[in-house]
Structure formats: C-alpha cells, structure tokens
Amino acid sequence: MRAGWCGFALGVIGLQRQAALPGWGGWLTLVVLGAAAVVVAVWGLRGDAAVGGAYTTSESASGPLASRWRTRNFRLGSRPGKFAGWSAVWCAAICAGFAYAAVRAEMRLAVSLPPAWEGRDIDVVGSIKGLPSRDEKGARFLFEVEKADAPVAAFPRVLQLSWIADDAPAPSLEPGDRWRLTVRLKRPHGNGNFGVRDAEATLLARNVRATGYVSAPAHASRLPGQARGIRVTVDRWRAALRARIDAVLADAPHRGIVVALAIGAQDEVSAADWLLMRRTGTSHLVAISGLHIGFVAGLAAWFAGAVWRRSGWIGRDWPLRLPAQIVSVTGGAAFAALHAALAGFNVPAQRALWMAGVVALAFVCGRNLARSTVLAWALGLVLLIDPWAVVSAGFWLSFCAVAAILFALSGRLSVRRDSDRRDDSSPVDAHARSRFAALRAALGRRIVAFCDRLRSATHVQIAVTVALAPLTVDWFSQIPLVGPLANGFAIPWVSLLVTPAVLAGVALPAPVDALALHAAHTLLDLLGAFLHLVSGPPWTLWWLPQPDAWTLAAAALGVFWLLAPDGWPLRWAAPLTWLPLLIPTPPGPPPGSFRLTALDVGQGTSVLIETAHHTLLFDTGPGPESTHAGERVVVPFLQAHGVRSLDTLIVSHADSDHSGGAPAVLEAIHVDQMVAALAPANALWSNATQHGAQTLPCAAGQRWQWDGVEFSMLWPDAGPLRGKPNEHGCVLRVSTQPAMVSEPGRPIQTTRPRIAALLTADIEAPTERVLLARDRGALRAQVLVVPHHGSKTSSTEPFLDSIEPLIALFQVGYRNRFHHPNAGVFERYSARHIELARSDSDGAVRVDVSPGHAVQGQGGSEANGAVLTLERYRDTQRRYWMDR
Known part of the structure; x- marks a missing residue:
C-alpha cells in the first residue's frame, strides 16, 4: 500500500x-x-x-x-x-x-462563469460559507449559491465576494445565513509573476469559480431560515468562539494568534506577529497544526482510558466488556476529528487526523502498521479528498516534516544500559547499599534518561530543520538560521502551555474562560519577547533566491543522504549537494546588457531593471489602499529573484497605483537611494530616510551608468512640481552604450546604435508634446512601457512615430474599472505591427536586451544587431486552470 x-x-x-x-x-x-x-x-x-x-x-x-x-x-x-x-x-x-x-x-x-456575464449585475440567492473576514474596508466571504438570475447552464456554486463599506458598514454576516444579493462578478483571475505563487490555483482548490463584490448593498436582503448541515454547524460554532475571544481580548496584540490556535482562522494575526514568526521559522505554530492535534489526541486518549479503567468507582465493569486500550485509541481519534474541525480541516490537520484514524482502526482490528504505512495512508486520503492540496505550502511542509522524522529515526537502535537492567528492589541490593547511594543511583538514571530524551529531541529538531530548509527556500526564499533554537523553545512552549490554555478558554464557561485566554496571551507575550531576542541580529535570517527544479532535486538528495541511518557511506559529502542552493549563481544579465521585467500588479506599475551587478525598481504597484500588491507581489518577487538590495528605487509620482507599495518595499528590501517626483510633504520621503535610503527629487538631465548600461531621466524638469501628479511623472530611458564592432567580411569598424527601453509612468498628451519638441531622437526606444496604462489621454501618434518601438508593454488590471487599455489606443499600437504584451492576459513580461550579435531564437526579435528576447509568464509557466 x-x-x-x-x-x-x-x-x-x-x-x-x-x-x-x-x-x-x-x-x-x-x-x-x-x-x-x-x-x-x-x-x-x-x-x-x-x-x-x-x-x-x-x-x-x-x-x-x-x-x-x-x-x-x-x-x-x-x-x-x-x-x-x-x-x-x-x-x-x-x-x-x-x-x-x-x-x-x-x-x-466545467462549472465556470461565462465571459459574457463578467461585469454584469446578477441576482443570487444563497448562504454564507465558512468564516467571513472583516477589516476597515468591509467584509470578505464565500457565498454558496442556491439560485442565480442568469441563463447559465452551470453557474458557479461558490463565489468569493467583497462587501465594500463605502457609505455604511457591512452588516453582520454569520455562517449559514441566507441572503439575496445583487453581485457583479468576473472569472477567477490571479496575478501571474515569476517566482510568486499563483492565486488562481488557490481559488481553484477552494472551488471558487467566480469572484466579485456586492454591487447593490442597499438592495441586499437577509432571508428567513439557515443553511443546514454538519459543516454549517461547525462553522457557526467556530464563529461563536471567535466572537468570545474577540470580546475577551479586544485589542490585545496577540489576539489573532489566540484565535488561530483556537479555530484555525489566521486572518486576524497581526503583520508584526507574522513578520516575527517568519524570521524565526515558527509560523507553523500559528495554526492548529498536526503537532497540536497529535498532542490533544494523546491527551484525550489518556483521559478516556483513565476514566474507562476506573469505571469500578461508580459500580460499573466497563473494561470487562470493552478493553480500555480500544476506548483510549478511539477516543483520541474522535477528539482529533473534533479538533481538526475547529481548524477548518486544513492540510496539516487532515494529515494528523487521518494518521490518528488509521492507527485507531488498525489497533481495533488487531493490526500493527509501520509508521511509514500510516503516513502513506494519510497522504493518499488527503489527495483523494483534495487533489489541489499540493499547491499549498502546508501540504509539503507537513508531510515532509513527518517523513523526515520517521526517516531520521529509522535504523537507530535504543540500547538499554546494564544499570537499567538491574532490579533495584532486590532485597540483597537494598541491604547492600545505603539509602543515599540508592537515591544517587536513581537520580543518575533519571538524568541519563533526560539527556537521552533531550538528545533525541535535538536530533529530531535538526532533522526537521535540515529537511525543510530546501522547501523553505522554494516557498519563502529564506532560511531562518535561528529556527532550531527558536523552535526548540517555541514548540514545547506552545504545545504544553499555550495550546492547553487556549483549549481551556474554549471549553470553560464565562467568566472563567477569560482567565484562561488572558493566561494564553501572557504566555504568547513571553514567547514574543524570546523570539525578538534571538532574531535581533540581521544574520539570523538567510535570504536566498528561489531555486530551479534541478537545484531543488539536488538539495533533496542531500537531505536524504544526510539523514540516512548510521553507516551510510560518504555522509560527509552530503552537504556538497546543497552548494547550488546555498551559493546560487548571480541572476543578472552579462555586462553591457540589461533585463526589464514588467510585473503583473493588477492596475498599476512596477518594473524591475537589472544590469550585471545593479538593480533598479521603477514604481511599486498599489498598496494597502487597494490590492496590497507591493506586499503581496513586488516584495515576494524581489525576494524570490534574489534581490536583497535595490541600488535605486524610483517612485514616478504620487498616484497610489504607482507609489502605494513603496512602504512595503522599504520595509522588506534595503534601498540605497530613492528618486521620486513627490511633494515635499509626502510621507514617503521620511519613510525612506528612516530606512537608511538617500533621497533625491526626480529631474530631467540626471544620468548615470551601471555595467555598460546608461540611465537618463527625461522628465520632469527640475524645480517645484506643477500640475496634477500625471503631469510630472518620471520618464526614464535605459539604453546600452554604442559600441565599435567589426562586421564580418569588412575591414573597417562600424558603430552599433543604442538599444533602449522607455518607461513613461502616467504622462499624457501635453507632456508627450513637450518631450517631442525637445529631442525626438532621445525618445527612440525598442521597448516601451506604455504611458498611463494605454489611456485615451496618452500614446499620441506623433509620440509613437518618434519612439518606433518593437515591443510595447501594457500594465493593466484584469477587467479594471478604468477600461484600460482604451480600444482605440490599443488598435493604434496594433496597426504599427508592434509586439504587444498585456499583464492582464500575459502576466509578468520579461525582456532581455543583448546588444551583441547572436542567432535569433524563438521568442526573440533582432533590432540593429541586438536580440530582444520576450518571455510571457502565462506562456512559459502555463497551467491548465489559467483562462478556464
């Protein structure tokens, strides 16, 4: 099996x-x-x-x-x-x-929203599914559809909706409540970026086949009755527990962790707590994990067996009818199921539940299964229920951690010492030794046993840390070097102290529950102080770029080799397989070339420019006021790409779709210099200074060179900013330097023209005319990041004729409310036979500019002896669920 x-x-x-x-x-x-x-x-x-x-x-x-x-x-x-x-x-x-x-x-x-019904108002009747999440902007929830006013053969069963609190706050939304809503939907779509996890896969795993928002909140009506079923009952129970915890802890800083440990909902964990736990490798302790379920199941099994064995105290002979061992194992499995239900049946909880269930069933049937067989059964059952569990980090981290523990402990015999074999209760020994000697011997045995357990626990912790390190780099681009120390303290602290206190708060009635919940929060305060202490120095977190498949496979082989049982040959050589992971090759292009990556941040702009040894980020996408793209897309992309420091961050202007993600970038990535076209009172200036970045206003005439690549600022003019933000957005030109090359068969040398890319922010027609009047030649570029996302107020015909781009990149959001790009403007580009790429349909786009002579390859185009290689994310990283 x-x-x-x-x-x-x-x-x-x-x-x-x-x-x-x-x-x-x-x-x-x-x-x-x-x-x-x-x-x-x-x-x-x-x-x-x-x-x-x-x-x-x-x-x-x-x-x-x-x-x-x-x-x-x-x-x-x-x-x-x-x-x-x-x-x-x-x-x-x-x-x-x-x-x-x-x-x-x-x-x-097969059940998807037809494209023709995107963006249209649809009346739906259904019920709230799961636990809604709330913030200052409103509420977000899953809606299970019973009936839809749309002539669609297979209307999506589950919708992900937002109730935006504009004029009035969102109403109370409880699991199982039935509503009639008017919604505006679109097909499930996620940002597609190299090295960043695909949100569409997560939506598919949750069976969400359409997303949208309540378009007419005033006409929403709560219907009588409630949805029925075990799932709804469990969700309402979880919602009631969350309300109790919120009422007791109110604005306590670690309230979100208490909620997560109680019911598995992580949406209320604060950003500061997430950051601290990621830095120390203790994020797995936030949820109801397999470790917690195993601990609780073991405690429940002991309690059930103890009660059953002592049934004689109440005049019953239950152990004679059913062995206490069977009751103990069955009770532990049943309580594991109850605790997994509290967690919302996440993947680690499912793994622990199925392992407990298989062990209990085997014991009742009189079978003794190997631990690896139990893990294999749990693996199969999890994937039978949810084949998309493999797209989550929890699946890999949970199963690989248990597999590493089993493999590391296999083949190691526990040898009993001669002193343990002696029977100290022997009358001869009792008379032969003094009482003091007997106590000393007993104390020595206890110390030795404790050291053995400590050594075994240390071995397990090191095994798990080593085994999960490649996965941690692949999923999070980091290795917390203090992970073993932090987990060595945090795991028993949370499992033996915090979790029982949280469970006591869940089980006890008011007002006694408040004492337990406050005790749990105090324990978390102490844990937070310890984690802050050990994670203070910068070296405690090792950032690494996301590995490719071969590097990850080599590291996995090294893990298997290193954790093999004693006697495995050449174990000292196992760390050599980690060298590609720990010492990656520099990701930059060769000298004299540059790489431009236009990220898919939705409706906004963020472009990374890389030379051989330098990086520049042009804009940061939307921030918390919109889609959190700076924190959710830009920072993970930079970290996965191995960018730990930006030589220059350019914030083209103050519009939130260009500057909103800057605080997240400054917080997570070291920035040497920020160049921006912002008002003096803008908070980003002080924010950048606090993070150690030099600041400089964006102004035409600024020039610098990196690795044989020239950067020049064309707009705005120096001095006070005038007009609306779009009128003074930074315009940057990146170009290779002219070079003297020998043409084959010709005795003389010729000069190769520059190959350039033009980044234009949100400039509009008046600014385009000013730039044309100054120097048409300075605008010529083979790669153009389209002005103002393709708005009808920009991309005038003279401007395009002067640039003569070969490739044009549109950074637009899927079905954005501005209807960018404008149909007429898009046709204007198409009529010039320009290679077009759109972030809403292509995802992130990468352009490699190589000025040297080379053979033209697939996806590349030759310009003046240079090769421009265009890579679309949704082409090279395509999965079957995209655009379905």
Missing part, C-alpha cells in the same frame, strides 16, 4: 504541473499504460504470498534476523520479475493518480 499511495500522490502532483488537461490521445495513452502496468504487476508479484509464508516458517528455525535478511535478499535480487512487478505497481499508481486528478479537474472547470 505504501508504493500504491506514494505513486498515486506522484500522479496527482504531476497533473497539477500540466499546461493543459489530457485530450483523447492523452487519455488513450494513460489507459493503455495503466493497463499494461497492472498486467506486469500481477505477473511480477505472483506467488509472493506463498514465498512469504515459507520464510515465515523458517524464521522459527533460524531466528528472526536471519529470516529478515533472507527475505530482504530475496526482494532485492533473487527474482528479476519482482523488481519489474514493483516498478509496474508504481507506474499503475501514478497513472491512477494522474487520471483521478484530471477527472476531478474536468468536473470542477
């Missing part, structure tokens, strides 16, 4: 990496391959039961170790067909997992 479930998981993971779902040819290949694998497996594994029985018989004659050794030799080499049989089992299981996930995906994607 282990091979079957692990192969099934590989098949599911493989499907989630596909650019498209299999067609009829793919299905035919899958069926034929799977059927052939089943035939080979049956042939290769025939007779195993009989052979196994023969070896079991010989065990009594030759001893268990000899039998185990002969069985292992038989498995490895005595019959070649067996190797083929087990290989076929893996192949058949992979095909089954791939096919199962594909069928589930086809069924889920």
